[in-house]
Every structure is written in structure tokens, then in C-alpha cells.
Amino acid sequence: EVQLVQSGAELKKAGESLKISCQASGYNFNTYWITWVRQMPGKGLEWLGIIYPADSDTKYSPSFQGQITISADKSNTTVYLQWSSLKASDTAMYYCARQKFVSGSFSWFDPWGQGTLVTVSS
Amino acid sequence: DIQMTQSPSSLSASVGDRVTITCRASQIINDYLNWYQQKPGKAPKVLIYAASRLETGVPSRFSGSGSGTDFTLTISSLQPEDFATYWCQQSYTIPWTFGQGTKVEI
Numbered sequence: 001e002v003q004l005v006q007s008g009a010e011l012k013k014a015g016e017s018l019k020i021s022c023q024a025s026g027y028n029f030n031t032y033w034i035t036w037v038r039q040m041p042g043k044g045l046e047w048l049g050i051i052y053p054a055d056s057d058t059k060y061s062p063s064f065q066g067q068i069t070i071s072a073d074k075s076n077t078t079v080y081l082q083w084s085s086l087k088a089s090d091t092a093m094y095y096c097a098r099q100k101f102v103s104g105s106f107s108w109f110d111p112w113g114q115g116t117l118v119t120v121s122s
Numbered sequence: 123d124i125q126m127t128q129s130p131s132s133l134s135a136s137v138g139d140r141v142t143i144t145c146r147a148s149q150i151i152n153d154y155l156n157w158y159q160q161k162p163g164k165a166p167k168v169l170i171y172a173a174s175r176l177e178t179g180v181p182s183r184f185s186g187s188g189s190g191t192d193f194t195l196t197i198s199s200l201q202p203e204d205f206a207t208y209w210c211q212q213s214y215t216i217p218w219t220f221g222q223g224t225k226v227e228i
Contacts, residue, residue: 035218045158045166045209045220061217062123095165106172107213108156112165 002026004034004096004113011119012086019082020116022096029077030054033099035109036070036081040092050099051079088122124148124212128221135226141197143224145210150190154214157186157195160223161206169208170195200226 007021022034036048049060053072060068071080079096094116097109125148135141145155153173158166168177170186173193183198197204205228210221 044222045211047218047220050216059216063217097165100171102172102175106154106175108168108171108177108211109158109166110168110177112167115165 002098002111004098004111006094006096006113006116009117009119011121014086014088014120014122016086016120017082017084018086018118019080020094020118021078021080022113023076023078024098025077027098030074034072034079035097035099036068036079037095037097037109037112038092039095039115048081048094053077053079086118086120088120090118091120093117123217124151124214124219126210126212126219126221128208128210128224130224131222132225132227134228135200136228137200137202139200141200141204141226143195143208143210143226145188145193145195145221147191147193147212147214151212151214153189154212155186155188155193156211156213157184158209158211159204159206160209166209197226 003025005023033050033052035050038046048064049070051058051070069082095112097112101107127146129144155173157170160166169180169184174186185196187194207223207225209223
């Protein structure tokens with residue numbers, strides 16, 4: 001069974017750093033892109049960025065470039081999302097998801113991790 | 123960025139109703155359109171990809187149509203477990219973008 005299991009909820013202060021994780025299992029980790037999506041409380045879904053674990057090729061949304069860092073560790077099939085200096089506005093649920101492709105071009109997110117709630121106090 | 127606009131933002135319906143949700147892209151995206159369902163406290167789950175292809179395991183009462191800029195998600199006969207929020211998402215170009223969501227309520 002393909003699974004993405006995320007790290008637990010975090011409560012941090014503004015200005016602190018944070019790294020959350022997403023561990024993949026049940027498939028070849030090196031052959032699928034993994035993406036991160038943010039959902040602020042009661043709001044919509046926002047795409048943050050994506051990584052190809054085989055070579056760590058990473059692409060960021062322009063809205064989040066420079067604010068976050070996405071990385072991967074092939075040895076433990078885990079992808080990370082990190083911040084060097086959190087803001088109260090980073091408070092949100094963060095999801096990782098595997099990107100599936102068909103016909104070489106159509107893509108969608110499946111499955112998703114269970115989400116990591118990040119709360120940042122000011 | 124490609125803007126995705128869903129309508130309505132919410133709707134009330136009854137079990138057995140036919141429900142239609144629309145999604146419009148700010149530019150042509152061909153068939154690069156996915157639909158997700160999200161229940162409270164849960165991660166989204168894909169229903170439809172490439173505008174009209176039903177993901178494995180998704181009930182056949184869900185269907186998608188459209189191409190270019192205008193798309194539709196239809197639930198042919200609403201079931202109690204279908205009360206949720208639905209999101210469209212374009213996969214035509216990065217940055218991938220989502221609609222603002224449609225909440226289907228009783």
C-alpha cells in the first residue's frame with residue numbers, strides 16, 4: 001500500500017526554525033515527485049513546491065520561493081519542508097502528496113499524507 | 123499564475139439530488155484539470171483527473187467534463203458520504219493552482 005506519513009503537530013514561536021517530514025512507503029521513492037500543499041485555517045489549498053527525490057530537483061511556487069526549503073533523504077525515503085524563521089502567518093495545515101502521471105503529461109496528487117498542523121505564536 | 127474560479131462557493135442539497143459544480147480557468151488549460159474531495163479534518167482525495175477520467179475506486183456517480191477553460195464536476199445522485207468540500211486544480215503549468223472550493227451541505 002502506498003503511504004505518506006507525516007510528522008506530528010508543532011507549536012512554535014515566531015522567529016524559530018522548523019523542519020517537518022513526510023515519509024513515503026509502498027512504492028519506488030525515486031520515481032515520483034512529491035509535493036507540499038498549505039491550507040490555512042478555514043481556507044483553500046495552496047501549492048508550495050515539489051521535489052524529485054532521485055536527484056533532488058526542486059521547483060517552488062513564486063509565492064513561496066525564498067520562504068521555505070524542500071529537501072529529500074533517499075536513505076530513509078523522506079521528504080522535508082523547512083522554515084528558517086517562522087511567522088505567525090505560517091500557521092496552517094501542511095500536506096505532502098505524491099504526484100502521479102499518466103500519458104507522460106497529465107498529473108494529479110495521490111495519495112496525500114495525513115497533514116501536519118503548524119501553529120506559530122507571535 | 124492561472125486563476126481557478128469555482129462556483130458556487132457553497133450549496134445545499136438533499137440525498138438523491140443531482141449536483142453540479144463548475145470551475146473556470148483564467149486561460150486555456152486543455153484537459154489538465156483535477157477534482158478533489160475533502161472531508162472535515164481529512165486530507166483531500168482525488169476523484170477525477172485529466173478533466174473526465176475517474177480515479178480507481180471512486181464511485182461512478184462522480185463524473186467530470188469540460189475542456190479549455192470551463193469544467194464541471196457532477197454527482198448524479200448525492201449520497202450521505204458526499205457531503206464535503208470539492209476543489210478543482212489545474213495541472214497545466216507550474217505553479218499548480220486550486221479553485222477556492224465548493225462546500226456541499228445538507
